[in-house]
Amino acid sequence: xxxxxxxxxxxxxxxxxxxxxxxxxxxAKSGVHVYTVSAYDRAGNVSGESAPRVAGRDTIxxxxxxxxxxxxxxxxxxxxxxxVVDDGSGVDVYQIRRDGRMVGSxxxxxxxxxxxxxxxxxKQYTVAVTPGTTSLRATIGSPSDPxxxxxxxxxxxxxxxxxxxxxxxxxxxxxxxxxxAGTYTVLVDGFAVPxxxxxxxxxxxFTNAAFGSVSVTDANAVxxxxxxxxxxxxxxxxxxxxxxxxxxxxxxxxxxTSVLVGSADVIVQAVTP
Numbered sequence: 001x002x003x004x005x006x007x008x009x010x011x012x013x014x015x016x017x018x019x020x021x022x023x024x025x026x027x028a029k030s031g032v033h034v035y036t037v038s039a040y041d042r043a044g045n046v047s048g049e050s051a052p053r054v055a056g057r058d059t060i061x062x063x064x065x066x067x068x069x070x071x072x073x074x075x076x077x078x079x080x081x082x083x084v085v086d087d088g089s090g091v092d093v094y095q096i097r098r099d100g101r102m103v104g105s106x107x108x109x110x111x112x113x114x115x116x117x118x119x120x121x122x123k124q125y126t127v128a129v130t131p132g133t134t135s136l137r138a139t140i141g142s143p144s145d146p147x148x149x150x151x152x153x154x155x156x157x158x159x160x161x162x163x164x165x166x167x168x169x170x171x172x173x174x175x176x177x178x179x180x181a182g183t184y185t186v187l188v189d190g191f192a193v194p195x196x197x198x199x200x201x202x203x204x205x206f207t208n209a210a211f212g213s214v215s216v217t218d219a220n221a222v223x224x225x226x227x228x229x230x231x232x233x234x235x236x237x238x239x240x241x242x243x244x245x246x247x248x249x250x251x252x253x254x255x256x257t258s259v260l261v262g263s264a265d266v267i268v269q270a271v272t273p
Contacts, residue, residue, distance in 0.1 A: 021192070022149055022168035025055075032056040055166075058088025065094065083134055083178050090163075090177030092135050093207050095252070106134070107212045109241035110205035110248035112267070117150065117200065119193035125186040128242060129179050129206045136206040138186045139173040145198035151189040157182030166191070170200060179206070205248050212238040214249035214266050220256040240271035247271065 017040075025033070033056060036049040067081040084091060093105055109130075117123055129136055140152055151166035154174045165172035166189075176184075186204055216233040233251065241247055247268035 020168065024167045029059070056088070058086075060086075060088055062086035062091050086177055090135060090175040092137055092175045093250070094134070105214050105250050105252075106207050106209055107214065107235075107237065107247045107249045107268070108135075108205040108207035109211060109245050110203060110267075111245055112248070113202050114199055115188075115202055116197055117188060117190040117193065118197045119190055121190045123188045125188075125202070125204060127184045127186060127204050127206060129181055129184055130208055130210065131181040132210055133179055133181070133206045133208045134177070136176040136179045136184060136204070137173065138202075138204040140188055140200050140202050141171040142201045143170040143198045144200075145193055145195035147192075147194045148190070148198040148200075149192040150198075150200060151191050153187040153189065155185040155187065156180075157184060159185075170198075203248075210239055211241065211247055212236040214251060216251055235266060235268060237268055237271045 025035075032054055034052045034054055036052050038049050039047040063084040063086070065081040065084050067079045069077065069079045079096075081094075093108075095105055111125065111127070115123060125138075127136065127138075136154075138152060138154055140150055143150060148170050149168055150170040150172065152164065152172035152174055153161060153166075154163040154176060156162045157180070163174035163176055165174050188200070188202070190198075212235065214233065214235050216231055218231045231251075235247075235249065237247055249266040249268075250263055251266055252263040
């Protein structure tokens, strides 16, 4: 059997040849694209085109929220807004800033684990999403086998595929905006694991204001590289997640022009009444 190479097609545009069995289309513009693949051997023989597969890239920001605030009163200020639409990867979280500074984020119910998968094997996870959820996100990454190619798929309660992330590595993430309540299935596929098995980090989280929030109070200041400082903050946990899950939020450090400098997860392991 002769050596071979593959040629990928997107719509009618021919893409560069590759000798690998995966291709990352970094030049793709935002939107949905249709791909097919053909194989060529060294003698010039060519296979038929594969069945078309649809993949997309999201470089377009979500719609801008339109918050409303109650008139000043002798109570803590309250703002609210309608869920915004993002036709690409979906809205993940809402970040709230006061006077131009980041002050909080919504908590979510999360599963965080390190798991093992074998070459060509699959692992499934179920996520029971509650009413009022604004986003569902599943993420995998950090494989112990750096050459591993793991893919990620999300199915809705009816069993229909509603999101996937499948390129040539194992850093994959899928976000579903405003998912309906129900039990979702997350599938991790060990497409190619040269080492035979690999560990990987897995996170699924659905964000819902019913769980509470993380708030941070900080002032803009000049801070040289390497500076450390203490920031007052608070976690308000309104309800506990389901058994085996934790509450997950985030704290971000931003400049006075809102440029992201760094971030860290806030994990609440247990909530007591």
